[in-house]
Amino acid sequence: MTVKRGDACVLGHAIEIDGVSVRLNGVSIVENVSASVPMGKLSALIGPNGAGKTTLMLAMLDLVPHSGWIRFCGCGEHGSGIPRVGYVPQRLDFDRATPISVLDFLCLAIQRGPLFLGRRRRPVQRSRAALARVGMERLEERLLGQLSGGELQRVLLAQVLLDDPHVILLDEPVSGVDAAGEQLFLDLVREITASGEHTVLMVSHDISVVAERAEHVIALNRVKLFEGPPAEVMTTENLLMLFGVGLHLIGTHEHGAEGHAP
DSSP: OOEEEEEOOOTTEEEEEEEEEEEETTEEEEEEEEEEEETTSEEEEEOSTTSSHHHHHHHHTTOSOOEEEEEEEOBSGGGOBOOOEEEEOSOOOOOTTOOOBHHHHHHHHHOSSOGGGOOOHHHHHHHHHHHHHTTOGGGTTSBGGGSOHHHHHHHHHHHHHTTOOSEEEEESTTTTOOHHHHHHHHHHHHHHHHTSSOEEEEEOOOHHHHHHHOSEEEEEESEEEEEEOHHHHOOHHHHHHHHSSOOEEESOOTTSOOEEEO
């Protein structure tokens, strides 16, 4: 087990990644990556397709074999608590014809008794509070299979929020979501991190979103190429090295970095 929780970490870090490598079927996917994720901020993991971003996130969840160490740092007073970690996948594979409502889906995650015996009052209250937090309370009786891509991602985020996690891992959460749904989801993420009590690490392929929204960026292409605040590290030279194409930054935004253009 090379994923540790509650270990002593550098002050201000929520996650520390130390020399992590992943080989699958004899192929090197991630190679000797060391990086850190600051506590209470939105960080982004970026890189081209096949760079190992999702694989590294799965290693953080201890879902793929890997070498090296991943530490989820202690939370609470003196950093001595054991962090709770939530995960929102890029997509949820399920039978869309399954007759399960949004509210039932959330209650399943926290209710001990079977749903055919009825919903319990406390799980219903917690589920409705989570739905309200992501602006989905009006759709609590909508069938899960009838949701749009953006609506489903918000429900998955609500499910994660049921446990009030210290760290939330998002794997391309707005991939395939329309522009309005993308902005709504990212606004929710910003609200979640605004208090400084929640840390979010998001895999993203959208450089403009990362430049505008993230406070810390880790660039990966099997190995770590650069890391730091977007305004400092997302330079034309670094993006050219990362993607191998002529990306350059234009305009300005609140973090001092810039958008992108081909």
